Amino acid sequence: MIEHGPLLERLLEGEFICSITDEHSFHKLQNDELVNDLNHFLRPLNRRVAKNDDGSVYFLAYCDLTQNARQHLSHQFASTVQSLLPMLEWMQLVQEALGRDGALNAGDTIKLQDFESKVVDNQSLIHRLAHLANDRVFKSSSDKPDMQIKQVFKRIKEMGYLHQPHKDRLFYIVTGKVEQLIELVRFIKDEENLPIDDATPEQEAMF
């Protein structure tokens, strides 16, 4: 158990472990026996190792939904919901600016410089970026696109959706946590019976 100390600590701190952020640990966690051992250890802390639908990301969940646990969940869920639209808009923005084929997936790479050069070439993207950066989730006070981009990406990295392999290079990889977010979006759609299945995707109307 001793050798899994650092991994346990990171899980306890609330990190999401995927093949992008930590391939070695991610492979470890695919071993059910180890997960059982970890769960045994985590039980007094009311925690267990959980994974998302397709097993692309591991994190800790509560075993018993005590009042205390629910309070934390409410708090966390509220902040996730608050950042939901900005995150979706960010994903759209990246996809469009980089001319990507489909939506962002875990493992996709984003070079900030490429993104920036595409955005500044296009008035509508500049507007949308500014609108996004102003959101209370990103809280950018700058009116310069390059600063706005840096701030937005920095915040998204803090939220755990992006991984920056080199501290000094503005080069990001989308993490498995994004899969969890998409799963949540799908869940909300089904759960709330949102009438968005047959709607035609509307033109991106700005303001």
Add this chain to the structure above:
Amino acid sequence: MSQVSKPKSLAQSNPLFELGKERLELIGKHADALMQGYLEGQVNELAFSQQALQKLLDSRILFYPEEQSLSLRPIVNELIASLTRDERKRQINTDVGEHLDQIDTRVQSLQAARKKGDYAASEHHMQLLTERVNDMTGQFGDAIESLWHRLNTEFGFVSSLDDKILEIELAQRQLRRILDGFGIINFDDLIQLAGSDGALRKLLVSQLQARISEHSGSLLEVQKRLVLLMARFRQQQDRALLINRMAAFLRQHPNFQIGDYPNRSQVPEVINQAHGISAQAFIALDRAQDSYTLAELARTVPREPEQVSQSDKQTEGFVIAVQSLVATQQKQLAKDVEDFFIQVIESPEALSGVDYLFEQALPWEPEMWLFQIVAEYQGLPEQNKQSFILEKDSAQKSRFNQLHIIQDVTVGMRFFGDFQAAG
């Protein structure tokens, strides 16, 4: 050629342009031999150098049909036929039914010629029949190969996801058509047609059957891949749509309230994410075996001249403390070395670094101390360096390598170029 080099037209910048031109030229270059092959039904390998032959095979102009001699690809036959209006060989319709009818007719003519004992005519019919069968299987082969190729590039030539999905649907239709074509081939009829003629049986039954089953095998693979790709593309499309539509919905309904999932009796898995616990630990003096280590730690804690308020210390945590500790130590070390150099300047004779260290009872490791002296000396401006003499007293670590360990350094002032070493 015009004297002025024209700018490249749009078509010429297409990478296909060069390749196509090269291949057309290749046909022109070997026109004699190819036309000979067209008329004879098989190509003479000896007409080409090994290199040229490989080129022709790679360019899909020639191929080796199953157990047969070198032939023109069906499509090249077709090209020559349509260019020369050679109705004898021209295939107006490439579907399998047409092929089968032609085969049937050809076999009739062949048997009629044999009955008459017209050897030359029956040879000719046999040759045409062989070509016809090769053309038919060759076309299947080409169609499957083109499907494979497109699969392997994952329809890379279309950019949007929607187009990729359309491409797959198209490929699936083509695949269906090939399968239907296989269905039309009725081997019972062919067996009857061949009768007791060994050569015919071989051509129309055993060879054809082998080719068709091989093709069916590859088609099955293609089909599997198509289904997989389709699923993947659909998933991607679905994801992109989900993001777009959900974003649009949330924009249109800014006051939309999402359910209070955390307080439901059944909390959905997807939102059950535990909050982070950060593990902290503090100095504890309740274990005797730790006291030495802790005392060591305590001794190295720098005494900050300015009083940082208690609450700041609490929140700063350990990292900052360690960093500032290292920084203060480094400063102190540099200052001590400076004092050493001042001492050297004031002293009439050279000083030993190690002796000074012990005389002054400084807390540094001798190794670190000497290193810092040497570093300080190296860092001096050139003209100041001139006024000092630094001698390293080193010994070889072992007979087996060139590693020298510096045991001491002596630093003295340079007076009139001579060095008065200490006793």
